[in-house]
Amino acid sequence: MSYLRIATEEAYGPAELFDLYRELLPDTDDIGFRSLMGHYLTSDADRPRFVRSRLQDLGETRLSEMDATGIHHAVLALTSPGTQVLEDKHAREMATLANERIAEAVRKYPSRFSGLAAVGFEDIPSAVDELERAVTKLGLKGLICNSHIKGHYLDEPRFRPLLEAAEALDVPVYLHPNTPPNDMIRPMYEAGIDGAIFGFGVETATHLLRIITSGVFDRFPRLKLVVGHLGEALPYWFYRLDYMHAGQVASKRYEAIKPLELKVSEYFRRNIWLTTSGMPWAPTIMYAREVVGPDRVMYAMDYPYEYVPEEVRMQDELPLNPEELKEFFQDNAIRVFGLDEAVLKGQESGR
Structure with missing residues (x-):
């Protein structure tokens, strides 16, 4: 191909994290965590067994399956729900462990992997320190946030130092789905639609909209x-x-809704980038490119939760010219995550 396929939402989970999750499961009152991790960590069905084994691999198995689908490079991040269901001490420890493991994989296979940093979100000074260490010392390329933090969201004032640090380091925050918190999940859980089929999107869209309407991007414009x-x-x-939103500002109906510098939609063209993880259908991709701009949409697979080789071919066949495909699969990711194109194209094979 005339471009490298860079997959930008690819999950990793250390065995130690899953051991902690198993300890939490019997006593947790978190419906979403019980639904999500109760399935993936205890079911013997083919899909959860596949996901469990692949999440923990940062070597030959993952690389061989990337090769089989033509994925040249993967941006790795700690799987949902990440550190965000753990108590503070364990959250900090697991973030450090995951960051070290991902950084080690990047050092071993620099043309094949890059990674995002995890943090423990409840201790913000520690989270800022870990993000700075992961970016400046370990070479990681951003921050993974697996959406809500025990029902709390990044628009809350206590998270501002972490967002300020991400802006100062010039690295992106990847807002990844999580199951909805208890205040939101019950009707979806009762219907069996609380996970990837629908609930993930509802919860994460709510989080993103809160970030926009609260003025986070006015406070941190870069x-x-x-x-x-x-x-x-x-x-x-x-x-x-x-x-x-304009009507709500004019009516002063909600204390939380204030005037913004831009329209809600305009922040998607200034501060936000979209990936195609789990959404390989050409009509939706082309629509997104039209309304947010082709420089704002990039490829992702969502491995190992989504490992469908056919989906790569579907996106190779988008109605785009070669330069547009190169931007979609390669160039946008290089720009957003600050990847080194020379390293991506180096002689190191990653095998």
Whole structure:
């Protein structure tokens, strides 16, 4: 191909993290965590067994399956729910462990892997220190946030130092889905639609919209945020979001809704990038490119939760010219994550 396929939402989970999750499962009152990890860590069905084994691999198995689908490079990040269901001490320890493991894989296979940093979100000074260490010392390329932190969201003032650090380091925050918190999940859980089929998107779209409407991007205008699944359906709502937000500002109905410097939709063209993880369908990709701009949409597979080789071919066959395909698969990711093109194209084979 005339371009490298860079997959930008690829999950990793150390065995030690899964051991902690198993300890939590019997006593947790978190419906979403019990639904998600109770399935993936205890079911003997083919899919959860595949996901369990692949999440823990940072070597030959992952690389061989990347090769089989033509994926040249993967941006690795700690799987959902990450550190965000753990107590503070364990959250900090697991973030450090995951960052070290990912950095080790990057050093071993520099043309094949890069990675995002995890942090423990409840201790913000420690989280800032770990993000700075992971970026400046370990060479990681951003921050993974597996959406809500025990029902709390990044628009809350206590998280501002972490967002300020990401902006100062010029690295993106990747807002990855999580199951909804208990206040949101019950109707979806009762219907069996709380996970990837629907609940993930509802929860993460809510988080992203809170970030926008609270003025986070006015406070941090150079902050970069990446979100998967083509923006969790929010691009389809642009007209309504802009119209209704303006009406709410004028009516002063909600204390939380204040005037913004831009329209809601315009932040997607300044601060937000979308990936195609789990959304390989050409009509939705082309629509997203039209409304947010082709420089804002990039490829992702969502391995190992989504490992469908056919989906790569589907995106190779998008109605785009070679230069547009190169931008979609390669160039946008290089720009957003600050990847080194010379390293990506180096002689090191990663095997």
